[in-house]
Amino acid sequence: MKKLIIIPAYNECDNLPHTIRDVREHAPDYDYVVIDDCSTDETLSLCKEQGFSVIHLPVNLGIGGAVQTGFLYAREQGYDIAVQIDGDGQHNARYLKEMERKMAECDADMVIGSRFIKKEGFQSSVARQMGIRYFTWLIRMLTGVRITDPTSGMRMVNRELIQMFAADYPKDYPEPECVVRALKSWKRVVELPVIMNARQMGVSSISPVNSVYYMVKVTLAVILAWF
Amino acid sequence: MSFRLQMVICGAVLAIFALLVRMIWKKKIDLRYALPWLCLCVGMLILDFFPGITSWLAELMGISLPINMMFFLGFCFCLLIIFTITMSLSRMVRKQKQLAQELALLRREVEEMQQRNAEK
Numbered sequence: 001m002k003k004l005i006i007i008p009a010y011n012e013c014d015n016l017p018h019t020i021r022d023v024r025e026h027a028p029d030y031d032y033v034v035i036d037d038c039s040t041d042e043t044l045s046l047c048k049e050q051g052f053s054v055i056h057l058p059v060n061l062g063i064g065g066a067v068q069t070g071f072l073y074a075r076e077q078g079y080d081i082a083v084q085i086d087g088d089g090q091h092n093a094r095y096l097k098e099m100e101r102k103m104a105e106c107d108a109d110m111v112i113g114s115r116f117i118k119k120e121g122f123q124s125s126v127a128r129q130m131g132i133r134y135f136t137w138l139i140r141m142l143t144g145v146r147i148t149d150p151t152s153g154m155r156m157v158n159r160e161l162i163q164m165f166a167a168d169y170p171k172d173y174p175e176p177e178c179v180v181r182a183l184k185s186w187k188r189v190v191e192l193p194v195i196m197n198a199r200q201m202g203v204s205s206i207s208p209v210n211s212v213y214y215m216v217k218v219t220l221a222v223i224l225a226w227f
Numbered sequence: 228m229s230f231r232l233q234m235v236i237c238g239a240v241l242a243i244f245a246l247l248v249r250m251i252w253k254k255k256i257d258l259r260y261a262l263p264w265l266c267l268c269v270g271m272l273i274l275d276f277f278p279g280i281t282s283w284l285a286e287l288m289g290i291s292l293p294i295n296m297m298f299f300l301g302f303c304f305c306l307l308i309i310f311t312i313t314m315s316l317s318r319m320v321r322k323q324k325q326l327a328q329e330l331a332l333l334r335r336e337v338e339e340m341q342q343r344n345a346e347k
Contacts, residue, residue: 058329059322171259217262224252 004079005032005096006070008063009087013043015199019089020052026093033073034087037066061171063153068169075166083156088199090122091154095194099156102192109161109187112147112179113154113194121195131215135176138219142226143183148191150176161187173218180225232294236275244268260315263308271301 005023009016016034023032033053036044038060047054055069067084074082083099085091091113099111115123116132123129135150153175157165161182170177182189247264250256274281274297285296 059325171257213262217258220262220265221258224248224258227252 001081002077002079003030003081003100004070004074004077004083005030005093006067006074006082006084007032007034007087008037008066008070008084009034009039009043010037010060010063010066011039011041011043012087013039013041013046015089016043016046016052016087017050019085019087019091020050022089023085023093027096030083030096031079032085033070035066035069037061037063064169064171064174067174068165071162071166071169074162079162080159081156082162084153086153090196090199092195092197095154095192096156099192102190103156103158106190107188108190109158110179110182110189111156112149112152112189112191113196114147114149114152114191115194115196116148117191117193120193122198127211131211134215135218135222138222139176139180139183142223143180145183145189147179147189150179152196154194154196157182170221173214173221176218177221177225180222184226233275233278236297237272240268240271240275260312263304263311267301267304267308270304271297274300 005027007016007019007023012019020032020034023030031053033055034043034047036047036054036056038057044054044056046052055073057066057069061069070084071082081100081103083096085093095113099113102108103111115121124132132149132151136146136148139150140146151173155175164181164185165178179189244265247256247261247268251258251261278293281293281296281300284300285291285293288296290296290299
């Protein structure tokens with residue numbers, strides 16, 4: 001089975017070595033590719049120096065575009081499974097084996113690593129948790145399925161979803177929307193408890209100012225994705 | 228504002244809103260860029276149902292008819308939307324240039340590789 005880890009990275013030259021080390025150690029049976037979203041720091045030169053597998057985007061596309069590039073690559077190369085691990089070191093590669101097993105056991109199309117099933121590890125700020133809980137509620141209202149961590153970037157998908165997302169993937173704040181899209185297409189989505197780390201260095205891309213726009217936009221996007 | 232005028236505006240705005248939603252759903256426009264237009268519709272509906280706001284604002288600014296105030300606000304908002312589109316367009320043109328340049332350089336690289344292979 002061909003398995004790929006998609007590592008979107010924007011200006012993560014500080015965190016990337018640790019992430020790659022983690023991936024190589026805990027998931028040696030996976031191929032990986034860093035998607036450099038036209039970083040302005042030394043992310044690309046670092047990858048070339050250290051021999052990290054990298055795809056360099058000539059223009060910044062945002063998380064949606066970067067991850068979709070990963071799916072395009074996965075589709076091109078014929079991968080059976082693709083999993084997203086963020087370049088900032090928040091996700092732990094040791095859960096990949098479990099996620100794979102869960103996918104096989106439950107015959108699932110998507111497995112999401114959720115911080116909020118066992119509530120261990122980095123739980124994010126109170127404000128964000130409220131926002132996340134809101135999306136859990138919204139998705140449940142629309143689809144009847146309870147997704148405890150709809151904004152989690154740590155997700156594993158099978159070949160069908162690789163095709164679907166390679167063809168079309170939301171541009172910004174893609175996570176909740178693509179869960180709903182998968183559910184709408186009658187795909188099976190399951191979750192697995194994972195522990196995530198606090199971001200070690202650098203800056204997150206969602207600020208308080210963006211939050212209102214984020215909530216409104218993603219709400220509309222999720223509703224439109226369902227109907 | 229007469230009741231009839233209120234209903235006419237309400238009908239028009241709701242029709243436009245529905246059209247916008249349909250176009251987003253059909254992926255003809257991007258949700259992100261349609262949002263300001265949706266906000267404009269919501270804003271006009273609010274002003275339509277609460278003409279008190281419009282009257283108050285009109286008095287504040289020295290405009291005699293509330294309906295004129297409404298159109299003026301709608302107009303200003305449209306200008307704002309056009310300006311943000313101008314910004315997006317500038318950004319997009321720059322990205323397009325970067326893409327074209329990268330493509331050209333890549334093509335050159337490929338040609339050089341082919342030539343090297345041919346010479347072997």
